[in-house]
Structures are given as C-alpha cells and as structure tokens.
Amino acid sequence: MERMQDMTQNKNPSTPVIEAVGLHKSYGTLEVLKGLDLSLERGEVVALIGPSGSGKSTFIRCLNMMEIPTGGTIRFRQKAVSERFHDKGEELGIGTLRRHVGMVFQHFNLFPHKTVLQNVTEGPTVVCKRPKREAEELAMDLLAQVGLAEKHATYPNHLSGGQKQRVAIARALAMEPEVLLLDEVTSALDPELVGEVLAVIRGLADKGMTMAIVTHEMAFAADVASRVLFLDKGVIAETGTAEEVILNPQNPRLQGFVARFKG
Numbered sequence: 001m002e003r004m005q006d007m008t009q010n011k012n013p014s015t016p017v018i019e020a021v022g023l024h025k026s027y028g029t030l031e032v033l034k035g036l037d038l039s040l041e042r043g044e045v046v047a048l049i050g051p052s053g054s055g056k057s058t059f060i061r062c063l064n065m066m067e068i069p070t071g072g073t074i075r076f077r078q079k080a081v082s083e084r085f086h087d088k089g090e091e092l093g094i095g096t097l098r099r100h101v102g103m104v105f106q107h108f109n110l111f112p113h114k115t116v117l118q119n120v121t122e123g124p125t126v127v128c129k130r131p132k133r134e135a136e137e138l139a140m141d142l143l144a145q146v147g148l149a150e151k152h153a154t155y156p157n158h159l160s161g162g163q164k165q166r167v168a169i170a171r172a173l174a175m176e177p178e179v180l181l182l183d184e185v186t187s188a189l190d191p192e193l194v195g196e197v198l199a200v201i202r203g204l205a206d207k208g209m210t211m212a213i214v215t216h217e218m219a220f221a222a223d224v225a226s227r228v229l230f231l232d233k234g235v236i237a238e239t240g241t242a243e244e245v246i247l248n249p250q251n252p253r254l255q256g257f258v259a260r261f262k263g
Contacts, residue, residue: 015042015078016039016040016041016078017042017076017077017178017210018040018063018075018101018210019038019040019074019078020036020037020038020059020062020063020074021037021073021074021075022037022072022073023035023036023038023062023072023074024069024071024072025055025058025059025062025067025070026070031234032055032058032234033058033059033062033069033234034233034234035071035235036234036235038063038236040179040212042178042208042210043208043209043210044210044211044226045209045210045211045212045224045225045226046212046213046225046226046227046228047213047214047224047228047242048060048212048213048214048215048228049214049215049218049221049228049230049245049246049257049258050230050231050232050237050257051232051257054232054233054234055233055234056184057184057214060181060183060214061103061183063101063181064101064103064181065083065094065097065098066103076092076097076100077092079091081096082094099127099128099175100178101177101179101181102172102173103172103182104165104168104169104172104182105168106184106187106188107188108156108161108165108167108168109168110156110164110171111156112155112156113155114156115152115153115154115155116143116148116151116152116153116154116155116156116159116167117136117139117143117152117153119167120139120143120171121135121136121139123174123175124139124174124175128175135174138174139152139174140152142173142174143167143170146167146200147166147196148163148166148167148170151167160193161188161190161193162189162190162193162194165185165189165197166197168185169185169197169200173204179212180210181211181212181213182201182212182213182214182215183214184214184215185201185213186198187216194217198220201213201220202224216261218246218258218261222242222243222246222247227240227241227242228240228242228246229245230245230249230251230254230257232254237253237254238250245258
C-alpha cells in the first residue's frame with residue numbers, strides 16, 4: 001500500500017480541532033449520554049470502548065451532529081456548532097461541520113447503483129463542486145492507497161465486505177476531512193476481512209489523521225490510540241493511555257470488559 005498523504009502539515013498540533021462539552025442525549029425518558037466531555041487535538045487518535053448500550057455510537061454520531069444532542073455543545077475549530085445547516089454569525093452550521101468531519105459507518109452505506117469510482121467522487125463533485133476530472137484523479141489516488149484502484153469500475157455488490165469498507169474510507173477521505181470518525185467499522189465483517197480494514201486505519205494513524213474510533217478490537221486500539229475512553233452507562237468511566245486503560249485496567253468493570261475481548 002502506498003504511504004498515505006501527510007495529514008499534519010501546516011497544522012497547529014496543540015489546538016483542539018473538535019470538542020464535546022457537557023454532552024447529553026436523550027430519547028424520550030431514556031438518557032443515553034450523561035454529560036460527556038471530549039477534546040480531540042490534531043493528529044490524535046482516540047479509541048472509544050465499552051459494552052453494548054454504553055453510548056459509544058451515539059456519542060460519535062453526536063460529534064458530527066448526525067444525532068442532535070439534547071444538551072451541551074459541539075465545538076469545531078473553537079467555534080460552537082448550531083443545529084442550523086448554514087453558518088450564522090460566530091456559530092458554525094451542521095453543513096460546515098460535516099464538510100470537515102468525515103464519518104465511516106458500520107454498514108458501509110455505499111450507493112449500490114454507482115461504481116466504486118462514482119461512490120468516491122460523489123462528495124467532492126456534488127458537495128464541494130470540484131471538477132469531475134480533478135475529483136476522479138483524487139479518487140483514484142485514494143483507491144490506490146486503500147489497495148482498490150483496480151476495482152474502480154466495479155459495483156458494490158461485487159465487492160467483499162472488507163473491500164466495501166475500504167471504499168467507504170476512501171469516500172470519506174475524498175472530502176479531505178480534518179477529523180475522521182469511525183463507528184465500529186469492522187463489526188459487520190467476517191473475521192478474515194477485519195485485518196485489511198484495520199491496516200488502512202493504521203496507515204491513516206501513522207500519517208497523522210485525527211480520528212475517533214469506536215471499536216471492540218482491543219489489540220488494535222492499544223496499538224494505534226493515543227488515548228482510550230471507556231464508556232459505561234452513558235458516562236466516561238475511565239480515560240487514559242492504552243497502557244492504563246487496556247493493558248493495565250484498574251476499574252473492576254473495565255477489567256471484566258477488557259478481559260472478554262482480550263481472551
């Protein structure tokens with residue numbers, strides 16, 4: 001695989017690029033998130049781990065406002081994000097946030113009637129209004145980086161799950177995001193296909209892509225994450241380095257969780 005483009009050039013590594021402050025999310029009387037805080041700096045890779053129902057996916061979807069928080073604030077580039085699509089005054093709109101904060105989903109969400117190349121160029125041409133030829137050159141470069149350039153004319157139903165997920169990652173990168181959010185991107189894959197997707201994500205981490213990753217792959221999280229958050233019952237129950245949280249957990253609830261996935 002070709003080396004990923006350096007994603008830390010000309011960026012101040014000490015400035016938080018995205019923040020969640022006192023984040024709450026409820027569905028009726030069910031409170032899923034209970035005042036979560038997160039500050040993600042440029043080039044940082046944060047892994048979110050925790051049992052099913054702990055709020056991990058809801059949290060990461062709130063970070064790019066795919067789910068609208070019921071309380072608290074999302075800040076991007078140190079500016080608050082409103083529920084409006086367009087920017088207004090000092091507040092950023094959801095459209096600006098999503099333009100710069102990419103998302104990769106568990107179930108790929110590729111357009112089945114479009115080729116691999118068309119899937120990857122859709123965002124740059126439709127949203128960013130890039131010329132078609134320029135978008136296709138970028139897409140082919142990204143497909144080469146995820147090892148799928150030869151599949152550019154293929155439709156998604158002719159791809160394996162691992163290939164679909166690598167296309168989904170290339171599609172997100174085609175928008176040239178400052179932050180990439182990945183929501184359990186290997187959980188729908190057969191075990192033998194997980195490694196090829198994790199290799200792509202590891203390459204992104206090596207080149208300085210800012211990422212928040214929801215994952216159950218403990219060894220992978222320990223390898224790539226600069227910080228690990230353990231979510232339990234809607235709160236961040238533990239946070240620290242991979243050494244502290246995954247390799248040497250002290251919280252009994254965390255010890256039991258990690259042991260199940262390390263076993």
